[in-house]
Amino acid sequence: MANPLLEIQDISYRYRMNTTPVLQNLSMSIEKGTVNTILGPNGAGKSTLLDICLGWKEPETGRILLNQHDITSFSRRQMGRWMSLVPQDEQVRFEYTVLEYLLLGRAPYLSQLEMPGPEDVDIARRALEKVGLQHLQERPASKLSGGEHQLLMIARALVQEPHILVLDEPTSRLDPGNRQRVVNLLKTLLSHGVTILFTTHDPTLAADISTHALLLKQGKVLHSGPEEKVLTSSNLSQLYGINMEVLRREDKTIVFSTH
Amino acid sequence: MVSTLRRQRRGLVILLLLLAVTVLLAVLTGRYPSPGLISPAQLLEDPLAQSLVLNLRLPRIIAALLLGSGLAAAGLVFQMIFANPLVEPGFLGVSQGAAFGASVSIVAFAPALWIIQLSSALCALIGLAVSYIMARHFHFGGWVLRLILAGIAVSALFSSGIGIVKFVADPMSQLPEITFWMLGGLWSVDWQQARSILPVCIIGITLLLGYRWRLNLLSMDDRTAFSLGLAPFRERLLLLVTATAVTAATISISGIVSWVGLIVPHIARRLFSSDGRFALPASMIIGAIYVVICDTLARTVLDGEIPLGVLTSFIGAGLFLVLLSKKRIKKGKYRGESTP
Numbered sequence: 001m002a003n004p005l006l007e008i009q010d011i012s013y014r015y016r017m018n019t020t021p022v023l024q025n026l027s028m029s030i031e032k033g034t035v036n037t038i039l040g041p042n043g044a045g046k047s048t049l050l051d052i053c054l055g056w057k058e059p060e061t062g063r064i065l066l067n068q069h070d071i072t073s074f075s076r077r078q079m080g081r082w083m084s085l086v087p088q089d090e091q092v093r094f095e096y097t098v099l100e101y102l103l104l105g106r107a108p109y110l111s112q113l114e115m116p117g118p119e120d121v122d123i124a125r126r127a128l129e130k131v132g133l134q135h136l137q138e139r140p141a142s143k144l145s146g147g148e149h150q151l152l153m154i155a156r157a158l159v160q161e162p163h164i165l166v167l168d169e170p171t172s173r174l175d176p177g178n179r180q181r182v183v184n185l186l187k188t189l190l191s192h193g194v195t196i197l198f199t200t201h202d203p204t205l206a207a208d209i210s211t212h213a214l215l216l217k218q219g220k221v222l223h224s225g226p227e228e229k230v231l232t233s234s235n236l237s238q239l240y241g242i243n244m245e246v247l248r249r250e251d252k253t254i255v256f257s258t259h
Numbered sequence: 260m261v262s263t264l265r266r267q268r269r270g271l272v273i274l275l276l277l278l279a280v281t282v283l284l285a286v287l288t289g290r291y292p293s294p295g296l297i298s299p300a301q302l303l304e305d306p307l308a309q310s311l312v313l314n315l316r317l318p319r320i321i322a323a324l325l326l327g328s329g330l331a332a333a334g335l336v337f338q339m340i341f342a343n344p345l346v347e348p349g350f351l352g353v354s355q356g357a358a359f360g361a362s363v364s365i366v367a368f369a370p371a372l373w374i375i376q377l378s379s380a381l382c383a384l385i386g387l388a389v390s391y392i393m394a395r396h397f398h399f400g401g402w403v404l405r406l407i408l409a410g411i412a413v414s415a416l417f418s419s420g421i422g423i424v425k426f427v428a429d430p431m432s433q434l435p436e437i438t439f440w441m442l443g444g445l446w447s448v449d450w451q452q453a454r455s456i457l458p459v460c461i462i463g464i465t466l467l468l469g470y471r472w473r474l475n476l477l478s479m480d481d482r483t484a485f486s487l488g489l490a491p492f493r494e495r496l497l498l499l500v501t502a503t504a505v506t507a508a509t510i511s512i513s514g515i516v517s518w519v520g521l522i523v524p525h526i527a528r529r530l531f532s533s534d535g536r537f538a539l540p541a542s543m544i545i546g547a548i549y550v551v552i553c554d555t556l557a558r559t560v561l562d563g564e565i566p567l568g569v570l571t572s573f574i575g576a577g578l579f580l581v582l583l584s585k586k587r588i589k590k591g592k593y594r595g596e597s598t599p
Contacts, residue, residue, distance in 0.1 A: 056485050080488020085485060093342040094533035095480055097263075107476050108488030113469040115536060138263065160487070 004029035004248035005195055006053060006164060011062030013048055018039060021060070022048045024111055030164070030212070035186065040216035041240055046199040047088070049216065053197065055079055067163075080108025084160035086153045086167040088241025089130040092142050098133065098152060101123060103142040114151070122208055127158040131185060147178035154185065165189065167198035185211055203244070207231050207253035209211045215239045231255070262463070267537045274544040281548050285320050285555045286312055290495075294559060318453040319445050323554040324547045325460045326445070327519060329509045331546025332362065332467050333502035334520025335527065335539055339478040340495045341403050347563060348506040348520040351406065351499075352413030356386025357510045357522050359417040362424040362437040372447060373506070376455070376511040382501060383507035384418070387500070394467040402481070443568025445554055456508040463505035467539065470498060473533035516568045518575030519546055549574075 022045045030036050038046045051057040053064065055071050060234045061098055062178050064071045066082060067200040071259060074082065084105070085126060092101070102124035116124075119236040131151040136144065152162045157165055170186075171179045186196060196253065200206055206213055206227070213222040222239055223230045228248075236244035236255060243258045288295050291311055302308050349355070360382025362451035364375045394409040396400070421437075428434045476484050477495055484491040510516065527542035553570040 053481070054486055056482055076485075076490045080486070083486070085483070085486035087486075088413075090480060090483055092479070093344070094339070094475075096475065096529070096533055100475065100532070102477070104476055104487055107473070110472075112473060115472045123389045166486075192523045225421075 002077065003176055004065075005032045005067060006030040006197070007065040008049075008053065009062050009065065011059035011064070012051060013045075013052060013057060014058045021219055023052070023059070025062075025220055026216075026219070027062075028147075028214055028221065028224060030197060032195055033190070034212050035190055035210040036198070036212045036214065037210040038197070038199045038214050038216055039201075039203060039206055039236075039239065040199075044173060044216045046216055050168055050197070050199060052087070054083055054166060065070040077108045080160060082162060083164045083166055084157035084162040086150075086157045086165070086170055088168040088172065089239045090153065095140045095142055097137065097140050098128065099137045099142050101152065102127060102156050102159050105156040108160060123161070124155075124159050130188075131155045132181065132226060137206070143245055147175060147181075150174055150178065151181065151185075154182065157190075160220050162194070164195045164197060167196070169199055169201065173199065181203075185186060203231060203236055203246075204257035207246070207248075207255060230249050263532075267531055270580075271537065271540055271544070274541060274548070278548050279553075282320060282324070283325075284365065285551050286316055288555050288559055289316060290559055290562075296344075296575075303405075313448070318450045319448045319554065319558075320551060322453045322456075322509075323458060323551045326513050327424040327523075327546035327548070327550030328543035329460050329505040329546075329597060330516065330519040330550075331523035331527070331542040332464055332539060333506045334546075335524035335535070335542040336467055336470075336474060336498055336502040337520070338524050339474040339535060340498055341406070342478050342480070343403065345409070345521070346407070346526065347500060349510070349516070349517070350414070350514070351390040351410040352386030352417060353383045353506055354515055354517070355414040355417035355421070357383040357507060358441050358515055359420045359424070361440050361514065362428070362509075365436050365440070366424050366428050368432050370450065370599060373455075376452065376503045380507045383510065384503065386413055386417060387503045387507075391499075392561035404584055415440050417430050420498050439566065440514040441568075442566030442570070444557065444564060444566045445513055446514055446558070446564045452512045456512055457506055459508040463501045466501050467498065467505070467572050468543075470494075471535040471539040471587065474498075474534075474539065476574075478535075486504075490559040498550065514568060516550070516571050518572045519550060522575040522579050523549060526578070529582065 008027055010025050010027050010168045011023060012021050012025055013023040026049070038049060040046050049058060050057050071079065099121070103120060106120040108114045125134065125137070128137055131149065131154055133148060133151055134147065138217060139153060150173065154170070165250065171182050174182060184204065190196060203254065212225065213227045215222040215235060217239055223235050232244060233244055233246045236246065245256055245258050247254045287299065287302070289297065289311070291308060297308060302312065330348055337346045337348055338344050357379040360379040361375050364378035368374050388411045390406065390409040392406040393413065397405040397409065399405065425434060425437055428437060473494070476487055476489055477491060477498070481491050490537055523546040524538065524542045527538050527545055531541045533538040550571065553574065554567055556567045557567045
């Protein structure tokens with residue numbers, strides 16, 4: 001078996017001392033070229049886990065290996081090239097145009113006093129085409145609709161040209177049309193060899209695009225492994241504490257709750 | 260995009276030309292031999308006028324250039340790294356610290372200018388350091404909110420200190436001097452003073468200019484900036500200290516000159532874009548033009564000197580009100596931009 005691209009070994013994390021840990025002795029590994037979903041109820045520690053993978057939060061115990069090396073040995077710029085984040089939401093206080101906003105994604109490739117050049121603009125334009133927003137490049141980023149902004153954040157993450165794309169609930173605020181756009185985009189990225197890690201509250205989405213899934217409950221791994229083995233009626237019912245039904249047809253899986 | 264870039268660059272060149280014209284006019288404007296402009300020919304013939312321009316007007320104009328560009332640059336940098344368009348360069352205890360330092364030295368020592376300058380610069384930096392350290396120890400809110408709160412509290416402490424110093428000051432000699440210092444002005448600036456702040460200003464402003472694109476990244480929230488490969492805390496601290504050093508240096512010779520650091524960045528963003536690549540240089544040039552004009556008015560309009568801080572606040576606050584109420588300009592601009 002190939003060595004995992006990202007490996008989390010026995011991490012624990014708590015927000016304040018003397019409180020119960022948000023994550024407890026958690027391990028997971030992510031192979032290159034896979035789509036990994038983290039599912040779990042609110043407050044299970046999904047976003048915290050993403051933050052730890054990115055190095056934004058430091059775990060109390062355990063370590064994170066990126067391409068066999070401890071992530072603490074990577075420089076900030078190197079990390080920016082390895083992984084990029086699509087946050088759940090983000091406030092942009094100043095009015096940047098869509099293109100100016102996208103160019104921010106070039107930061108890991110530029111030294112501190114360097115400015116983005118024509119090649120960087122080309123990369124930004126290509127990312128904008130990938131998400132289908134090329135007609136908006138001169139528009140103020142703050143004036144986009146919720147769906148467009150989500151696509152824009154994904155485009156910026158692509159401008160970083162990462163090995164691993166991390167998304168925090170990428171479809172939670174999207175209408176069905178935009179949701180499908182994001183799904184298609186993630187599938188295309190997967191076919192280009194990008195490794196994807198994302199959290200969601202939508203088991204159907206997880207079943208639709210992921211190859212691997214991890215069920216997180218109260219800071220512990222309930223189940224993890226290949227998607228079809230993890231996303232079962234009994235596992236999901238156990239995860240959410242209600243009856244869940246998983247219907248698998250040839251190329252489509254639907255998950256719904258029953259009473 | 261390319262055409263936008265070209266347009267913005269052209270805009271900056273036009274601003275630079277405007278600045279050159281402003282400086283030239285400021286050199287020729289004064290109250291000698293009569294209030295108003297002196298013609299270049301007259302200047303060449305009159306040795307007294309030449310000495311006046313060289314020894315009085317020129318150092319003052321250079322100080323005004325440094326003051327305007329420094330405050331406006333620091334203001335823009337602060338607004339961007341705090342992602343808050345309402346902060347100004349003195350808000351982290353810097354302005355009030357400087358005022359406290361100046362008033363203490365006016366009362367406690369013989370009011371030699373260099374002592375006032377040194378003590379105000381020192382107290383400005385102490386203001387920043389205390390605000391920063393306090394913010395680290397607060398158990399409340401996010402980092403930016405903590406800094407802002409610490410800044411407000413430290414400024415208030417210095418203000419009450421100023422109150423005490425004013426209370427014990429000699430009402431005939433020291434009190435007017437404190438008041439005049441706090442109203443701001445460049446009337447006492449000579450070559451030595453202008454030279455004394457030059458190194459800090461040049462190094463500081465150059466560093467800030469070098470960071471002008473990266474400011475955009477630092478205006479994002481911490482987590483986003485981090486995920487883009489930055490070390491947001493370290494880089495913000497570097498810019499914070501640099502911008503404060505420039506502010507402290509300039510107000511140490513000028514006294515409190517408010518509104519430049521607040522209003523000019525707004526104008527620059529309005530005329531150019533929020534992108535620091537253009538907003539920062541534009542801010543600096545507009546700030547320089549603004550202060551040179553205000554200072555020229557301050558020294559020529561009346562027989563006596565009008566305090567510069569009074570003029571910058573009066574004109575600045577007026578402009579601010581006009582800018583904020585002119586929504587139509589903004590909408591029109593977007594509509595224009597959105598058409599492909």
